[in-house]
Amino acid sequence: MGFKYSEEAVERLKSKSIKPSIQRVAIMDYLIMNRTHPSVDDVYRGLANTIPTLSKTTVYNTLKLFSEKGAALMLTIDESRVNFDGDTSPHTHFLCKGCSKIYDLQMPASVKEVVGMSLAGHQISEIHYYYKGLCRSCLEV
Amino acid sequence: MGFKYSEEAVERLKSKSIKPSIQRVAIMDYLIMNRTHPSVDDVYRGLANTIPTLSKTTVYNTLKLFSEKGAALMLTIDESRVNFDGDTSPHTHFLCKGCSKIYDLQMPASVKEVVGMSLAGHQISEIHYYYKGLCRSCLEV
DNA sequence: GTGCTTGCAAATCGTTTGCAATAGC
């Protein structure tokens, strides 16, 4: 059985100068299809069935490559694990201290254009806005 | 030689309902005196001379306690290590990718009052605004 | 004495490294 390449994933890689491979396309595809801010382990377990020979090392290497090339975001909102986001458009994140889920929130309009500029003489290349608290669902219980 | 208690550190602990001990006061004092966003190891090595019997476990436990009680901030801006900040007033942080130093920046006035409110139905208790890039000093070289 | 705090050693776990096997041009 052949692996079904995802056109969107391939295009994303190419647009970021990343040479496509089975593994890279599959991981990019996973990020595009799963907007759940998966951890390395989530990605690995999610693809282990599709690509039985996949190594966790490759997942680490690939996700690191993606974030360096700007093809994905590396989130450090949760101190115990790194999460990844295939949505690279400007937005913020909310971590629920109850269920540990990460939610997307809108980026305040006023800050969208800070990347590339400088603050207090420092050159900004990345913006990470994180909020923590209790999510809607956890508040209900 | 007796350990010199810091009044400010003791007061900070009491105001956050944390029972003072030699170790806790010393660690709080270290955070107040060292505005360098130290890691657990920084705090441990900084105090090892003053308190020779200090254990790294205690530093971990104490810093975790401080951040839970709101007596200090736990920063996850650097994915390879957790940093702590004795300054709990609203401000943002900048991580230099060159020298790994963390700088303080001002928090935009408009977001200071978001704590305690809710966004998209989620109750916000913490705000972490992180910027990354190259700092003033690293740009000069 | 009871309960909280500390500190040591061992265990855990996410992540990185070294290197040999493999795939792509």
Added chain:
DNA sequence: GCTATTGCAAACGATTTGCAAGCAC
């Protein structure tokens, strides 16, 4: 054949855990 990519196993390092000893009221 050359270079880049993958994958395994071992190493690493930050953090946590279990538990016994110490301290405070």
